[in-house]
Amino acid sequence: MNRKAEPAGVKIIGKNRRAFHEYEILDTWEAGLVLLGSEVKALRLGRLNLGGGFAEIRDGEAWLCQIHIGPYEQANRENHDPFRRRKLLLNRREIRKILPKIEEKGLTLVPLKLYFKRGRIKAEIGLARGKKLHDKRDDKARKDVEMRIAKEVGRRRADD
Secondary structure, three states, rough: OOOOOOOEEEEEEEOOHHHHHEEEEEEEEEEEEOHHHHHHHHHHHEEEEEOOOOOEEEOOEEEHHHHHHOOHHHHHHHOOOOOOOOOEEOOOHHHHHHHHHHHHOOEEEEEEEEEEOOOOOEEEEEEEOOOOOOHHHHHHHHHHHHHHHHHHHHHHHHHH
C-alpha cells in the first residue's frame, strides 16, 4: 500500500475519506484557516465532519464551506455556527493558479483533511474531478486485488 507517513509535529484532526472515493484528486494545496476560539477548542476535541464540504473562490478570497465543526459546550453564548464559511489563507499567486482550473467543467475544490501543524490548524484542499460509476468500480476491484496480494504475501511470510 502507498500510504504516506505523516511528518513529525503533525496531528490529523479529520480526513475526508469520501472525497477519495467520489473524486479523482488532481492537485493539492495546504492552507491555513481563520477560526474562532471555540472552533479551535472543538477541533482539539475532534468535533469535525468534512463530508459534503467544498471550497470556493469569491472576490479573490478562498472560502471553506459546508464543513461541520461541532459546538464547544463550555463556550455557551459565545459559541460558533457549526456550518459557517471559514476563510482559507492562500497566497494571491496560489488563488490565481487555482481559479482557472476550477472554472474548467467538472472540477471542484474539496477539503481532504484538517490537521495541527506546529500549533496551527491547516487544511489540505484538493482539485478534484468527479468519478464515474465505472471508475469507482475499477478502483474498488484494484484495491481488492491489492488487499488479497498483501494477505497472501503476509501468509507466506508467516509460513516460512
